[in-house]
Amino acid sequence: MSMPHEDTHDGQAAFARALFGETPPAGLAPYPPEIARARFAIYRNNVASSLIKALETRFPVIERLVGEAFFKGVAHAFIKGHPPRSPVLMEYGDAFPDFLAAFPPAQSLPYLADVARIEYARGEAYRAEDAEPVPPAALAGFAEADPDTLCISLHPSLRLVASDHPAFSIWRMNQPGATPQRITAPQPETALVARPHDGVITLSLPAGEAAFIAALRQDPHFARAAETAFARDPAFEPGYALGRAVSLGLVTALDISHDNEALSGDQP
Amino acid sequence: MSRERHTPSNLPEGVGIGFKAEHFDDLLAQKPDLAFIEIHAENYMAAGGPAHRRLERLRAEFALSVHGVGLSIGGAGPLDAKHLERLATLCERYQPESFSEHLAWSSHDTAFLNDLLPLPYTEATLALICEHIDVVQTRLRRQMLLENPSTYVAFAESTLEETQFLREIVSRTGCGLLLDVNNVFVSATNHGLDPRAYLADFPMEAVGEIHLGGHDEDELPDGAPLLIDAHGSPVADPVWTLYAEVAAVAGRAPTLIEWDNDVPDFAVLMAEAERARAVLQGRRASGGRHVDAA
Structure with a gap:
């Protein structure tokens, strides 16, 4: 036919x-x-x-x-x-x-592709689904919560770009008005890109925090994500990382989970 | 075909402008007396983000025309079903007074070529376009407007004039027409034809909107002019003259100023709109006939 x-x-x-x-x-x-x-x-x-x-x-x-x-x-x-x-x-x-x-x-x-990934992620974040971040005050309501039951929902616009190169630093030094400088000790960097409100934010995360956010994207349990981050960086401070995520507008919900498989402790 | 279920395209009479994000603050601060604004559908197909918030604010103030540039109605393959769904979602969300697309193709197999490409005018392509317009109107449950193109080549196998072709599409599908007067001037110049003869043969009773935009001037190797539909400059004087003639005879004449590239200050764009408004006032004063598109 x-x-x-x-x-x-x-x-x-x-x-x-x-x-x-x-x-x-x-x-x-x-x-x-x-x-x-x-x-x-x-x-x-x-x-x-x-x-x-x-x-x-x-x-x-x-x-x-x-x-x-x-x-x-x-x-x-x-x-x-x-x-x-x-x-x-x-x-x-x-x-x-x-x-x-x-x-x-x-x-x-060799860093070019990762810088391009940051730029593409910024476009994706800009046009991603909208969601209202929780206000910073929301954390206070969970101060007494058992960390093992705390679940974190991240903003749908959030992207991570992990690079073996200082891709974020290169991206930042090449913004309009910025002056590129020689990077004397190149390190791997992870960039975080998100659009919590109308503007796209782009920043670099330390290794522990990057592992924490990456883990939360797979699984909302705070305690498990903190463990993953500890494994990456023994100096990781989960409370600080969570506070920073909330203050940046990256968190759209904080919940107590009653689904406790693989976690210790019971909630009524 | 079940045309009776289609909401007719129904832009208010008067002058509108193509919306550019650069003009958002001016539009809301000045709330100028515009009959409508027009957007390119494909710029509002994101899941979320500031573009939708801007459009929601504007929609509350102005009538809206959604103008598609990517559906490839003249494409030989089946219409892109996903893209048609995106258009349906957009129309559902913003309830525009009008939806329009082009007599052109822009996708082939899986590639989107991002230009309005020409097609020969034959019985076969006529049948193809009509099938596609039926699919669009049925899915959107609206009458659509089809825009005449600017073209730079003609095809050996064409057997129909563009005006005959458009007339036949209107009669078979019940769609309306978007008459782009700049495109008429560009194509007529490029093919050595008389734009007035084209307009005299154009099915004016089907016109639901008029476009006015600027063009660039180039030259062929033999010295003949070649005009390019560039939307980056004021409307040219010969196009204004043709527009006044069209406005006097078109069924409906909601008129859009299109300026998509090298976007000017808001005041410059509004001066173009004012010039079109003066022409339309002349049309009313001289009792230009008014026939409802439906």
């Missing part, structure tokens, strides 16, 4: 291929070759420049780090192999960090 619109499909397939190729597609009105090229170039330029612009908007720090010309080159290579999969262009670029990691001319900048 043939598709109902097979001829149109084939024509559009050729047109779409030509948008990323060298010559105009067959089937245009009988223009002289140089006229056909000039006319078709409007579409080719619209597609390439609008998609490159979308990537520039999403990844301004990457553009600053590699320079405009290099960025346009890598973006052009990316859009050809990874055009958007959806008309919702604000979501475009999720594959760009991995593409940068594998892009041969960018191999001298």
